[in-house]
Amino acid sequence: MKALAGLVARDLRIAWAQGGAVLPLVFYLLVATLLPFAIGPDKILLARIGGGLLLTAALLAALLPVERLVAPDLASGMIDQCVVRGIGEEAIGVAKLIAHWIAFGPPLMIATLPAAALLGLDGSTVARLELGLALATPGLAALAVATAALTAGLRGAGALSGLVMLPLAIPLLIFGAGALGDGGVGATKLLAATSLLLVAGAPFVAGAALRAGRT
């Protein structure tokens, strides 16, 4: 447990120091800023599609630091040293998941407030969007960590990560978007279930990938 906390703290420090934590935030706000320019200042249209677009932006934002999550630690021997100390690959996956979520989930939820204002979303939509993000971001972080472990050490890992991760994120998008509409309780529950499944599965995928990739 202490080892896990140490690993999470280290990942967070690196995310902060190398800009990995700021990049998704800037990207997210940039999308929200650019969108009205692209589709015009139609307030009703923006309010209708804004929530879904912010969800998509959150998904892409989670993908941004994927190359920095696992690959550098694999190359520097960090993960080997953890394993020699008896810290399992799955535990490393859990630590990376927690750290990645803390680094991008809550900041994104805070950034949603100005982003929603830019898109003219009403109060109830913002509340549902925040709830949706709270449920979806752990799942996105889990997907990102599993993808990072699967593609670590490969050439062109960045492009490949998108291809691996985005199809798997579709359920999160569908239920997330569904939860934004009126009477989206069912979709919200399904969103939570999908996210939970990803969070529960990702450490095992990441662990198996780290073991299989070891030379």
Place this chain on the structure above:
Amino acid sequence: MSWPARLVLHDLACLRGERLLFEGIELALAPGDSALVTGPNGAGKSSLLRIIAGLLAPAAGRIERDGSLALAAEAAALDAERPLRAALGFWARLDGASEAALDEAMTAMGLEALAEVPVGWLSTGQRKRAVLARTIASGADIWLLDEPGNGLDAGALERLGAAMAAHLAGGGILVAASHQPIGLVPTCELRL
């Protein structure tokens, strides 16, 4: 060291891809014993250490081990942008080593003047010394040293020799892989 450390290899074999690197490796080490693994480049010295460390699965054979492990491998596993003392401190905390033990290990490797220097600025030899300092500070029963003499100058080699002697005198076990003399008089030599 709560129990007598022990490291026994039975009929160990290593397969990398289609190539059989070695087979039939037998080794039994008790407290205070050391083994020097020698052999040409690519003979499987590092692979043997990684198998003992549990990072690779052997193609055949088994390993019996009592006691904690420390691996000093080619990859430093130190965060490049952090000061050396802090980067080593991260591992010392994971190992449950005290600050004093870490300071002592850094002094033993002659690193006290580099404590505040970022790891990325260190030379090859200095980084190697840092890895050895981490191994010393870990307080592990069994040391696995992969080419510990690489990049070390004469003074550092002497420090390495002293550290290894102290570890063995304290009832530790040591397996070193090296193609150059490192100032170790091993209990047994393993030629791959």
